[in-house]
Amino acid sequence: MSGVDLARQALLAAREAAKKNGATRQKPKRRTGTAVRRDGREPLGLGSAIGMMMTERGMAAPAAGGSVLARFDGILAAAVPELAGRVRAVAFDVEVGRLDVVPDAPACGTQLRWSAPKLIAAANDTVPGANVRALHVLAPAPVNAGPAMAAAEPDPQPTAPAAPVERRTPPEGYRRAIEAHREAAVPSRVDPGIAEAVERQNRAMRELSRRAFPEPPAVPDDAPAPIDQARVQRRRQAAATEAAALRRARDEKAGREVAVTQRLEQTA
Known part of the structure; x- marks a missing residue:
């Protein structure tokens, strides 16, 4: 202290x-004159x-307002410890007993308003005679880091330049294994007979498609097409499509059988 x-x-x-001793005595009148002290030996209270x-x-x-502002961090930690370091006191009006505080986020301000009675009681208990009666929460603003927080944060250390990575020579066993794998891998080869069969199948499918879907004759825009003729044409197209699909399925099956037979002969 x-x-x-x-x-x-x-x-x-x-x-x-003095109040207790002079409770029954009459209060003396205040002198309006100024007393002049000459030798400094007159009695004083x-x-x-x-x-x-x-x-x-x-x-x-020390003024009560200054004490409340100076000790606000301890008051906040005692009343609402979860908001410690997130609220700062900016002003205290001694006449009306209003304490102005600034939170760092809207959610923090809402929690501060709910905890206002607890905070006011802690302020009056911590600073006797402060007579805090109201808590005024201002708009949120970032809380500046105090000296303690600044001292706790270490100074940024300079980053050393990254050294180039040196590639190591692979061991002899690893290189031998890679060469053996490359020699054992057989490159893929396409049989000319299979390729020719696939090309013939593609040509046949294109021809079937051309026959199944011939180019329609040119009809003037203003000439209406007969309904019966359109129906017959659709039926023919459907029958041709079905027949082409069946032939294509048979051709594909035959091509697969030929390919399998050739592969078996090659492996044998």
Whole structure:
């Protein structure tokens, strides 16, 4: 506890004692004149002596507003520990007892409003005489990192340039295994007979498609086509398509059988 706090406590104790001792006495009238001190030996009250000593030494009793703002981090940690480091106090109006705080996010501000009674009680318990009566939550803003947080963060270390990766020579056994695999792998070869059979099948399918779907004769745009003729044409096209599909299926089956037979002969 500093000397300022001791002086303040002594001043408050002297006032309380004066009130108790002078409760039955009549309060003297205040003098309007200014007393001139000549030799400094006139008697003084304890409060006056302490006030004079603090004035001469440049000390002042800590204001309640300054104490609340200075100790807000501890108050917040005691009342709402999950919001520690995410809220900062910006102002305190001693006359109306309003404490202005700024959260770092809207959700944090909502939780702060719900916890306002708990925070106000913690502030009054931590700072006696502060008389905090209201909590005003301002618009969210980023919370600046304090000295403690700045000291906790290590300085960025310079990144060393990446050294080139040196490729190692593969062992002798690995190279022998790769060469043996390449020699054992047989390149794929296409049999000319199979390729010629596939080409013939493709030509036959194209011819069947041309026959099944012939080019329709040119008809003037304004000449209507007979309905019966259109129906007969559709039936013929359907029959030709079905026949072409059956022939194509038989040809494909025959081609597969020929290919299988040739492969068996080659392997034998």
